[in-house]
Amino acid sequence: MCKLSKCKNIKTTEIHSLPDYSPRELDSVRRELEQRLRSASYQLLIAFDSNVGLKPKYDKKLKKIQTQISKALSAIFHPKPPSRLNRVISLGSAEKSLQEKNALLVLEILHGFEKSSSFLQDKEAFASNKVNVKALSLVYLMNDLFVELLAGLDKEGLIGDELTRDILNNQNGGRWIFNWLIGRHPPTRHIPDTYFIFDLKSSMEESPSIRLIHGLLEYLDPASWRNIERLYLDCQIATFASLPDISNLGKEFRILTAPGAFRDLDEHTIQMLYQEFLKKVIHGIFPQSTQPLTSIDMQANLLVRAKTLNDMLRFIVQHHVEPSSLSQHYMAQIRQMAEFPKIEALEKVVMLYSESLRLTYLKLARKLLQLPDRKSDLFKTHGWAVIQKNFLADIWQRERFSIFQIGTSSEVPDARGKSVMLANIPMSNDLNLNINSIGLGTHLPEVIDILVQKIQTIHQELQKTPGHTNSELQRLASLLEI
Numbered sequence: 001m002c003k004l005s006k007c008k009n010i011k012t013t014e015i016h017s018l019p020d021y022s023p024r025e026l027d028s029v030r031r032e033l034e035q036r037l038r039s040a041s042y043q044l045l046i047a048f049d050s051n052v053g054l055k056p057k058y059d060k061k062l063k064k065i066q067t068q069i070s071k072a073l074s075a076i077f078h079p080k081p082p083s084r085l086n087r088v089i090s091l092g093s094a095e096k097s098l099q100e101k102n103a104l105l106v107l108e109i110l111h112g113f114e115k116s117s118s119f120l121q122d123k124e125a126f127a128s129n130k131v132n133v134k135a136l137s138l139v140y141l142m143n144d145l146f147v148e149l150l151a152g153l154d155k156e157g158l159i160g161d162e163l164t165r166d167i168l169n170n171q172n173g174g175r176w177i178f179n180w181l182i183g184r185h186p187p188t189r190h191i192p193d194t195y196f197i198f199d200l201k202s203s204m205e206e207s208p209s210i211r212l213i214h215g216l217l218e219y220l221d222p223a224s225w226r227n228i229e230r231l232y233l234d235c236q237i238a239t240f241a242s243l244p245d246i247s248n249l250g251k252e253f254r255i256l257t258a259p260g261a262f263r264d265l266d267e268h269t270i271q272m273l274y275q276e277f278l279k280k281v282i283h284g285i286f287p288q289s290t291q292p293l294t295s296i297d298m299q300a301n302l303l304v305r306a307k308t309l310n311d312m313l314r315f316i317v318q319h320h321v322e323p324s325s326l327s328q329h330y331m332a333q334i335r336q337m338a339e340f341p342k343i344e345a346l347e348k349v350v351m352l353y354s355e356s357l358r359l360t361y362l363k364l365a366r367k368l369l370q371l372p373d374r375k376s377d378l379f380k381t382h383g384w385a386v387i388q389k390n391f392l393a394d395i396w397q398r399e400r401f402s403i404f405q406i407g408t409s410s411e412v413p414d415a416r417g418k419s420v421m422l423a424n425i426p427m428s429n430d431l432n433l434n435i436n437s438i439g440l441g442t443h444l445p446e447v448i449d450i451l452v453q454k455i456q457t458i459h460q461e462l463q464k465t466p467g468h469t470n471s472e473l474q475r476l477a478s479l480l481e482i
Contacts, residue, residue, distance in 0.1 A: 019157045033152040034077040040145040041073070044138075052135040058125040065112040072108045076153075099160045102153060109149070110167065113142040140183055147180040151213050165219040174224030177216065178231045184210065185392040187236040189300055191454075192480050194307050196361075196393045198354040199401075200229050203394040210392070226319050230257055233315060236308045243305040245284035252277055253312050257320065271330045274320055278313060282339050285309045285346065286445045299450055306447040310346060317403050335404065342445055345438045347402050349451045354394075356458040357480065361393055363462065364476040367469070382473040389482045 021029060048066045079101075119125040120135045150167065153159040168174060181204065188194070197203045204210060205217055220228070237250030255261065256277055262270045285306050321330050334340060368383045438444065444452065458479050466472050 029156050029158070030077050030079075033156060033158075036152060037145065037148055040141070040148055044141045044145050047134070047138040047141050050134060050138075052120070052138060053126050053128055053132055054119075054135075055125060055127050058119050061119065062116055065116045069109050069112045072105045072112070073149075076102060076105050076149075099158065102159050103163045106150065106153065106159060106163070106167075109146060113146055117142065140179060143176060143179040144183060147176050147213060147216070150176075151216050154215050161219070164216065165221075168216060168219050169221045169224045173227040174220055175227070175231065177213065177220065177224075178228045180213065181210065181228070182232070182235055184390070187232075187239045189240075189304050190481065191300055191303050192357050192482075193389075193391060194304055195350065195353050195451075196357050196391050198351055198394065200232055201225055203392050204228075206394045206396050207392050208395065209390045227259075229315060229319075233308075233311055236311065240304055240308050243301055243308075244287070246305060246308060249277075249281060249284060249309065249312065252280075253316075257315065267324060267326055271321065271324055271326055274316055275330065275333060278316060278334065279337065281309050281313045281316075282337065282343055285313075285447065286339060286342055302447055303450060306346070307350070310343075310350065313343070314403055322403070331404075340404075341440060342448070344402075344404055345440050345444075346448055346451075347404065348438065349448050349455070351402075353451050353455050356455050358393065358395055359462065360458055360476055360479045361391065362395060364473065364480065367473055367476065371469075378470060378473065382477055385477060385482050389480070391480075 048062070052062075054062060117139050120139050121131055123129050123131050126132065126135070150159070150164060154161075154164050168176060205214065234250075234254065237246055237253065241247040241250065256273065262273070265273075317331075317334070321327055321334070324330065337343075364382075364386060368379060368386065371379050371383075373379065374383070438448070438452070440448070461475060461479055464475075467475075
């Protein structure tokens with residue numbers, strides 16, 4: 001959450017043009033926006049009215065803030081008509097006055113949320129001297145309503161770009177967006193859920209499940225994207241802390257990637273610290289197995305653990321090694337590590353598994369859309385299962401990038417600059433994987449071997465002639481483990 005003192009300094013001038021709404025159209029837009037936010041507003045109202053255990057002094061503050069927020073929301077959705085004098089004064093500048101008026105109201109709501117969030121997360125404000133779940137739930141409900149309000153106003157052109165950009169980036173480095181995201185897509189031990197996300201930024205930009213905030217994502221600067229990725233990794237580390245190596249390496253990861261870490265160290269020393277950490281992570285991804293993974297749970301834990309550790313590795317390389325002035329030297333050191341071929345192979349297999357999940361998901365979605373009746377038992381059984389699973393899925397066919405191969409003739413920069421396309425990754429229905437192409441011989445590390453089997457299974461299933469609609473839907477859903 002951003003600090004109140006900073007929020008007071010946000011500029012309210014507009015950048016983009018207000019759509020040419022007639023008064024009737026503008027009223028309609030406001031009503032539609034209010035309707036879209038009705039569910040979030042209602043949930044927040046209920047939470048405000050519940051007893052969260054605050055001391056009387058803070059409870060009174062919360063009620064006052066609630067009243068101020070309600071008035072500001074009402075002024076956005078149902079503004080009072082201007083007086084005759086104000087109509088004359090504002091003649092010819094309606095665009096500016098509307099966007100700036102909404103900006104002031106948005107800031108008033110933001111200030112209210114910030115004030116209440118500060119004491120709702122302070123144990124001294126509670127009669128029990130403990131922050132409770134109901135209070136934290138209220139904080140996140142405020143976050144969600146604010147993000148959805150900002151997204152709606154931006155979509156309809158009722159607020160200026162500069163204010164939106166400032167709120168999302170300069171005030172809290174994308175944390176509003178992260179909090180909204182994590183409420184809908186928390187890390188889980190569900191394997192397709194975990195491996196659908198090869199690159200969090202791409203998944204967020206293209207996933208239909210969060211289309212509501214796609215417009216806001218365009219305002220995020222590189223520093224905010226980096227912070228969102230780091231926060232998501234923090235959440236993964238906390239969720240999977242019971243798995244081997246995650247907790248200890250996670251603590252070290254947080255220290256190494258903390259904003260402003262190692263300000264007093266020279267770049268060589270910093271890069272050496274990253275190199276030592278990467279060696280530990282790589283060793284953790286490919287542990288020496290002492291017993292066969294006989295159960296599904298053991299395999300799932302291995303895959304989730306490997307993906308989380310690999311995400312740490314990718315983050316360090318993308319955001320701390322590649323941007324360094326010494327990147328050429330230290331990227332070369334990474335490629336010279338004894339276990340680098342395994343990491344390169346894992347990168348390839350993870351990309352291919354993510355692509356295979358995407359193709360399966362699209363095929364299942366098309367089958368569901370072809371059903372003649374959305375009220376049929378078939379749609380209720382399989383359609384709602386897909387909707388409820390709600391993958392954070394990068395669903396569009398696109399080139400996927402390796403962070404390790406640089407300086408080749410096939411170099412294609414991604415949104416963050418130095419990554420390049422990994423050669424020979426099929427971006428079509430051909431998922432037939434030749435084990436020899438991985439470059440590790442026929443004896444593969446367990447995590448790679450399991451992923452290869454999953455890819456091959458999906459490839460074989462997608463090649464089959466479609467059968468009865470029900471069995472076909474069941475087969476595709478089973479590949480996504482839903």
